[in-house]
Amino acid sequence: MSGFRQARWNEPLVFERSKIGTIAYSLPAVEKEVQKALPKPIESIPPTLRRQTPPELPELSEPEVLQHFVRLSQMNYCVDLGLYPLGSCTMKYNPPINERIVQNPYFSWLHPQQDESEIQGILQILYELKQWLAEITGMNQISLQPAAGAHGEFAGALIIRAYHAENDELATRREIIVPDSAHGTNPASAAMAGFNVVVVPSNNDGQVDLQALQSAVSKRTAGLMLTNPNTLGLFEQKIESISEIIHDVGGLLYYDGANLNANLGRVRPGDMGFDIVHLNLHKTFATPHGGGGPGAGPIGVKGALSPFLPTPLVSFDGTKYYLDKERPKSIGRVHGYLGNVLVLLKSYAYILHMGSLGLKAAAEHAVLNANYIMKCLEGVGGYSIPFAPDTWRMHEIVISAKPLLRDTGISARDVAKALLDRGLHAPTFYFPAIVEEALMIEPTETFSKEELDRFIEALREIAEQAYDNPDLVSRSPQHTAASRLDEVRAAHPRTMALSWRMYQKRSKSQSTTQA
Amino acid sequence: MPAFRHPFLPNAGEQQKAILAKLGITSVEALFKDIPSKFRFKGKMKIPEGLSEIEVRRHIEMLLEKNSTPYLSTSFLGGGVWPHMVPEVVHSVTSRTEFYTAYTPYQAEISQGMLQALFEYQSLIAELVDLPVVNASMYDWASALGEAALMTSRLTKRSTFLIPEFIAPNRKAVLATYTAPANVSIQRVPSNPVQGKLDLERLKEMMSSEIAGVYLENPAYLGYLEPDVDAIAEIVHDAGALLVVGVDPISLGIIRPPGDYDADVVIGEGQPLGNGVNFGGSLLGIFACKDDRRILRQMPGRLIGLTTTTEGERRGFVMTLQAREQHIRRERATSNICSNQALCAVAAAAYLCTLGPTGLRRLGEQIMQLRHYMERQMSKLDGVLAPRFQATHFKEFVFSLEDRKERRLSILALMKKISQEKIFGGIPLNLEFPKLGESALVCVTELHTKRDIDKYTASIQQALEVE
Ligand SMILES: Cc1ncc(COP(=O)(O)O)c(C=O)c1O
Numbered sequence: 001m002s003g004f005r006q007a008r009w010n011e012p013l014v015f016e017r018s019k020i021g022t023i024a025y026s027l028p029a030v031e032k033e034v035q036k037a038l039p040k041p042i043e044s045i046p047p048t049l050r051r052q053t054p055p056e057l058p059e060l061s062e063p064e065v066l067q068h069f070v071r072l073s074q075m076n077y078c079v080d081l082g083l084y085p086l087g088s089c090t091m092k093y094n095p096p097i098n099e100r101i102v103q104n105p106y107f108s109w110l111h112p113q114q115d116e117s118e119i120q121g122i123l124q125i126l127y128e129l130k131q132w133l134a135e136i137t138g139m140n141q142i143s144l145q146p147a148a149g150a151h152g153e154f155a156g157a158l159i160i161r162a163y164h165a166e167n168d169e170l171a172t173r174r175e176i177i178v179p180d181s182a183h184g185t186n187p188a189s190a191a192m193a194g195f196n197v198v199v200v201p202s203n204n205d206g207q208v209d210l211q212a213l214q215s216a217v218s219k220r221t222a223g224l225m226l227t228n229p230n231t232l233g234l235f236e237q238k239i240e241s242i243s244e245i246i247h248d249v250g251g252l253l254y255y256d257g258a259n260l261n262a263n264l265g266r267v268r269p270g271d272m273g274f275d276i277v278h279l280n281l282h283k284t285f286a287t288p289h290g291g292g293g294p295g296a297g298p299i300g301v302k303g304a305l306s307p308f309l310p311t312p313l314v315s316f317d318g319t320k321y322y323l324d325k326e327r328p329k330s331i332g333r334v335h336g337y338l339g340n341v342l343v344l345l346k347s348y349a350y351i352l353h354m355g356s357l358g359l360k361a362a363a364e365h366a367v368l369n370a371n372y373i374m375k376c377l378e379g380v381g382g383y384s385i386p387f388a389p390d391t392w393r394m395h396e397i398v399i400s401a402k403p404l405l406r407d408t409g410i411s412a413r414d415v416a417k418a419l420l421d422r423g424l425h426a427p428t429f430y431f432p433a434i435v436e437e438a439l440m441i442e443p444t445e446t447f448s449k450e451e452l453d454r455f456i457e458a459l460r461e462i463a464e465q466a467y468d469n470p471d472l473v474s475r476s477p478q479h480t481a482a483s484r485l486d487e488v489r490a491a492h493p494r495t496m497a498l499s500w501r502m503y504q505k506r507s508k509s510q511s512t513t514q515a
Numbered sequence: 516m517p518a519f520r521h522p523f524l525p526n527a528g529e530q531q532k533a534i535l536a537k538l539g540i541t542s543v544e545a546l547f548k549d550i551p552s553k554f555r556f557k558g559k560m561k562i563p564e565g566l567s568e569i570e571v572r573r574h575i576e577m578l579l580e581k582n583s584t585p586y587l588s589t590s591f592l593g594g595g596v597w598p599h600m601v602p603e604v605v606h607s608v609t610s611r612t613e614f615y616t617a618y619t620p621y622q623a624e625i626s627q628g629m630l631q632a633l634f635e636y637q638s639l640i641a642e643l644v645d646l647p648v649v650n651a652s653m654y655d656w657a658s659a660l661g662e663a664a665l666m667t668s669r670l671t672k673r674s675t676f677l678i679p680e681f682i683a684p685n686r687k688a689v690l691a692t693y694t695a696p697a698n699v700s701i702q703r704v705p706s707n708p709v710q711g712k713l714d715l716e717r718l719k720e721m722m723s724s725e726i727a728g729v730y731l732e733n734p735a736y737l738g739y740l741e742p743d744v745d746a747i748a749e750i751v752h753d754a755g756a757l758l759v760v761g762v763d764p765i766s767l768g769i770i771r772p773p774g775d776y777d778a779d780v781v782i783g784e785g786q787p788l789g790n791g792v793n794f795g796g797s798l799l800g801i802f803a804c805k806d807d808r809r810i811l812r813q814m815p816g817r818l819i820g821l822t823t824t825t826e827g828e829r830r831g832f833v834m835t836l837q838a839r840e841q842h843i844r845r846e847r848a849t850s851n852i853c854s855n856q857a858l859c860a861v862a863a864a865a866y867l868c869t870l871g872p873t874g875l876r877r878l879g880e881q882i883m884q885l886r887h888y889m890e891r892q893m894s895k896l897d898g899v900l901a902p903r904f905q906a907t908h909f910k911e912f913v914f915s916l917e918d919r920k921e922r923r924l925s926i927l928a929l930m931k932k933i934s935q936e937k938i939f940g941g942i943p944l945n946l947e948f949p950k951l952g953e954s955a956l957v958c959v960t961e962l963h964t965k966r967d968i969d970k971y972t973a974s975i976q977q978a979l980e981v982e
Contacts, residue, residue: 006625014635014868024604025874030881031965034888041883042769044907046742049733049771054872055642065868066604069632069861073613076620076628080612086621093523094616097568102793105586106579112795113592113942114583115934121581122794132562147654147796148854150841161696188841188851194696197846235549265560267550282854291629292619292651292817292857294797311688332692336595336657336685336784337795344796349575354521355565361519364543365526371546372534392546420625428621431842448525449534481627482831483824490822490835493808497821498835500638502647502806 002458004423006480007074014068015500018058024065056501075481076291077425083451087396087428087440088183088231090261090283092362095353098287098346107345112337116322122345123321126314126338129348130298136359137257137277138270139300143309145339149258150185152278152297153225155310157193158331159276159301160223160252162308166329169250173222177251179208181232181432186225186256195222202434206232206387213245223252227259228272229394231432231440232387233370235262243273252276252305260284261444262367262394265360275302285347296343310334365445366395369452373397373441376456382407382463386435396442398435405437410466410473412437417484418462418476424455521565583937585792589967590939593911593958594736595656595683596795597787599765600962601866605789608865615858619817623833630832633857634819636864643767643867644781645774646803650816652855653800656784657686660730660761661693662802662815662850663780667728667757668699669813669849675699677721677729679713680706683736684947699727708950711739711904715746722754728780732761733770737944737956738911739904744776752777764788764801764863766909768875769883780804789866790859799859812839815850878961882910885968886959892972898922898979903954910960913944916953916979924979926953933974940971 042050060068077084084091102108110122130142146152157176164173176190177198187197200216203209207230224246228236236242246253255269255277261284263269269277281287282295289295301309311330312323323338354362374397377383382404385397401412416426416439428440443452466473477483489495494510497503520527526534535541547555566574590598609615613628620626620633637649653659664676676694678687680703691701704721705714713731722729729751733741741747744760751758760773762783773781785799786792804810820835841848870878886908893901893914901914916926924932930940941955948954959968 011631013631013638014864015638023871023874024869025602025871025878027874027877027881027961028964030884034884034965034968037891038884038887041880041887044883044887045769046740046907048742048745049740049907051767051769051771052775054876055645055767055772057639057642057867057870057872057875059871059873060868062604062869065865066607068868069608069865070611072628072632073608073611074628075626075631076613076617077622077625078613078616079618080616084618086618089618091618095523097572099610099615101572101575104576104579106576106582106584108791108793109584109586109590109598110582110794111585111590111592111598111792111939112596113594114585114939115931118583118934118939119794121578124581125575125578135561138556147658147856148852150851150853151654151658154851158692158696184840184842184845184848185851185853187846188844188848191846191848192693192696192851237549237551240551240553266547266556267554268556271556272554280854288615288858289618289854290856290858291614291617291626291861292633293854294654294856294859295854310692332695333685333688334658334692335796336655336683336689336798340796341794342797345575349571352563352566352571352574353568354523356560356562357519358521358523358565359560359562361521361524364546365524365531367546368526368531368534368538368543371538375537392549394546394549416622417624420622425625426622445524445526449530477624480624482624482829483826485623485831485833486822486825486827487833487835490820490833495822496835498637498648498806498818499634499641501641503821505647 002422004421004479008481009071009075011068011071013500014058017060017064017068020059022059022061024060024062082423083443083447083455084425085427085441085443085455086425087442088258090442090444092286092444093446094286094288095350098349101349102342102345120321123314125348126344127316127321129344130314132351133279133298134300136264137300138268139277140303141306141309142298142300143313144298144344145310145335146278146297146299147335147340148293148295149278149280149297150189151334152299153185153189154192155299155331155334156254156276156278157189157195159305159308161193162329162331163252163305164222172219175220176222177216177224179226181230181434182225183231183256183258190225206234207236207238208242210238210241213242217245217249217251219249221249221251223254225254225256227256229259229262232398233393233396234388234391235394239272258283259395262363264363265356266363275305281343281347286350287343287346294340294343296340362445369443369445369447370395370397373443373452373456377459380460380463382466396440398438398440400435401437401439404463404466408466408470410470412439414474415439415462418473419458420477421479422458424458585939591941591957591959591971592939594942594956595784596792597958597960598792598962599787599960601789601791602869604869605862605865609858609862614861620834627832630819632861632864634821634832636860637819639864639867640801640803643764643772644762644803645772646781647806648811649803650814650818652857652860653802653816653852654856655798655800656761656782657689659782659800659802660686660690663759663782664690664694664699664728665697666780666813666815667759668697670810671727671756673725673727675702675725676727677702677704679704679731679735681711681735681737681948710906711735711737712741712743712906713747715743719750722750726754726756728757728759730759730761734763734766734909737904737913738908739906740909748777766879769879779810785859785863788863790862797856797859799856799863813849814839816852817855881961882959885963886910886912889959889968892968896972896976903951911956911958913951913954913956915951918952926955929978930955932978936974938971938974
């Protein structure tokens with residue numbers, strides 16, 4: 001066994017730690033003259049708008065606040081601890097220098113509504129970042145506004161909409177096509193932009209089925225959303241034909257850049273025929289994912305589509321940087337300001353740190369690592385590697401635990417949970433849906449061969465254990481902060497608790513019904 | 516050629532050889548052979564050569580120092596992102612690598628820390644806004660407004676959404692982007708020209724069986740409070756529509772929470788709660804609603820729920836009600852949102868624990884005193900109307916330059932002039948709302964002192980005098 005033990009604090013909710021009269025705040029004194037001008041500020045509020053009962057926030061001292069959250073943090077696995085092979089999520093190293101850089105007060109106090117003459121430095125950074133991303137993706141124009149990948153997809157789908165509207169074809173072009181292996185955000189974004197979604201199947205090689213695509217397209221087709229490499233980690237070799245099929249019927253080709261990491265410096269979506277791309281900077285460009293966000297999802301387009309990009313657009317007139325707001329064809333704003341600039345700045349630093357050679361090397365190391373895992377798992381009992389045998393994978397591999405389930409009753413989910421017990425994060429599981437008992441593994445370039453070996457060994461050991469003593473596996477995890485959790489209870493109307501106040505209310509009504 | 520090495524890449528030298536050997540290849544090129552040669556990128560990307568850590572830092576510092584930053588001066592700019600203190604302890608919390616280098620807590624057992632912190636965020640905001648259901652965050656206030664409008668339309672199967680006349684233009688623009696594809700039309704309810712508040716008579720006239728939801732902000736974009744909230748709620752609900760209220764959460768230590776006046780959905784900008792200004796990103800979209808199954812089922816975004824381990828022994832936390840979300844419901848999801856602003860939500864949670872109920876009340880009182888003082892000093896200036904609206908304000912107010920024949924200085928020119936003294940004087944409103952004339956929106960927070968305010972008014976006075 002690995003000897004891994006995650007901290008298991010019996011840490012109460014912060015509300016349960018509250019002690020009336022304790023404070024953790026420290027506010028400046030208000031000058032006498034200022035106070036005297038309005039001695040009782042609350043009485044200046046119209047009575048209908050005064051808060052009558054204070055919010056039930058906890059009362060703690062400052063050391064207790066910190067202790068609480070540090071204990072919580074110890075019950076959270078992170079990429080700085082070790083392999084985090086969540087397929088499609090590109091959990092790579094988040095350089096600490098970038099965290100330092102964004103604390104620079106010349107950035108952190110900068111307000112988005114300052115005059116352009118006062119923000120030339122940050123605009124230059126954003127402009128250069130746009131140029132670099134355009135070069136990396138082979139696109140002509142970039143908007144940095146979307147706050148995440150899905151937000152970029154929404155903006156991209158709106159651009160598809162605007163393009164067809166301009167050609168007076170929106171009334172008929174109602175459909176966006178997505179492969180069955182697509183991420184859930186693709187169809188959801190298309191729907192939010194007002195399109196109907198048509199799904200095309202993958203063929204036995206795990207690639208878009210060209211015949212199926214051919215019969216799916218029509219004059220109703222607005223566009224196709226695709227990742228390449230796809231979510232199986234396979235490069236869509238027929239990308240040229242795909243592009244022709246879509247363009248021949250007048251549709252646009254959209255690139256979901258979540259899987260760009262494998263392509264850096266090798267192949268660019270713009271050259272493959274894509275018209276619109278989004279990037280996930282919190283994946284490919286090394287910004288921390290923050291336990292769920294903030295990320296950044298810039299979008300890029302080919303020249304003809306650039307009038308439709310969100311407004312305003314960071315621009316340069318040869319002498320000064322400015323925000324271009326004269327964009328009559330734009331889809332409008334998708335963010336209140338210029339997007340998650342804090343994240344953009346970190347990616348700027350990352351690209352500067354890696355350089356063109358570094359980015360290309362990162363892609364190579366990521367692909368080497370993924371294929372190394374695949375090679376080492378070949379022939380390990382319990383797992384199979386569906387689709388396209390004898391084909392190298394790109395940034396990620398998808399294996400199936402179907403044989404293990406058949407032989408031992410141990411599922412992909414069980415395997416994932418058993419990995420947690422060994423101090424490893426689990427792969428993405430049950431996605432893509434076209435693979436039964438899928439385990440989607442993306443090691444990234446960040447991890448050493450030793451760490452990969454630890455993972456491979458763990459998978460092997462779990463399979464062996466499943467054959468010898470399946471109960472042991474199905475009981476895992478035991479060494480994490482919590483063992484398996486009751487999801488039914490969490491979602492059941494009678495027990496559902498989405499906040500402390502809901503929890504208290506539900507507990508009270510339960511104890512009265514029991515009494 | 517010696518192998519390329521980089522500090523972020525562990526598998527150099529021997530390890531890379533061992534990996535290649537295991538794969539039975541001699542060069543990494545073999546792995547990329549599925550890329551059609553036609554599309555292979557030849558040559559070198561036109562991006563900078565890699566720099567060392569020191570060079571990266573120096574280069575970026577050099578660029579950032581070209582900015583004229585409120586850090587070394589005084590800023591009265593708000594309007595949706597506001598300068599507030601970020602207690603150092605909040606920063607200590609969000610600097611924990613265990614939080615910031617984690618992905619979304621998909622594996623609940625090994626991610627309890629993040630899940631509990633987000634559950635606490637939801638719970639703390641629930642107390643603030645007085646509604647029990649809060650999601651784990653949206654991108655920002657503006658996108659939360661867009662999602663809220665869509666949600667009211669889905670719930671009522673109606674397609675008009677009413678907003679106040681005076682709303683932040685950027686927020687309104689995002690709302691329009693979100694609602695256009697769903698054919699939800701946006702209409703403005705006129706405001707009282709003197710007091711700023713919604714015109715109730717006009718609101719009543721506009722209500723019909725077409726109206727999905729009505730949106731109001733408290734405090735409003737222009738800083739004043741909207742006092743007729745109970746009447747508005749009644750008008751809205753009588754017409755079968757939903758009431759959506761936008762808040763500045765930092766006001767809710769002293770201002771009545773929207774849940775108390777029967778708001779169905781509350782949204783807002785959580786940035787003041789422990790998140791920096793950061794050039795307007797990253798923000799924190801607050802999204803809360805009633806504990807009503809119909810509404811809940813239409814809610815966008817992630818929700819964290821409290822539960823127990825399957826053996827029932829220990830408390831634990833999971834992402835729940837995921838059947839609303841894109842990874843399960845796909846094109847029928849309530850929203851496409853996946854990654855959100857989780858770390859900003861953790862900052863907000865730590866912030867609210869730090870302030871507590873008394874801290875938040877005192878902070879609110881103090882902000883109101885400072886704002887009042889500034890209003891008063893400004894009102895003494897010749898040629899200045901301050902505050903523009905006859906109403907109680909929270910931390911922002913509008914002042915106008917009186918329309919006099921001999922005055923030539925525009926609000927823009929005035930702001931430019933005082934910026935030479937490193938004072939960022941406010942957001943000019945002349946373009947956004949021409950009917951307000953030469954006006955600006957000014958923001959006062961606990962970061963300001965009497966000295967800052969006196970200096971500000973003196974600069975304005977001087978600028979107007981030398982005219
Ligand atoms: C393939 C793919 N597309 C889109 C997304 C959505 O990105 P985000 O979470 O940044 O919205 C993801 C992220 O999970 C993804 O893996």
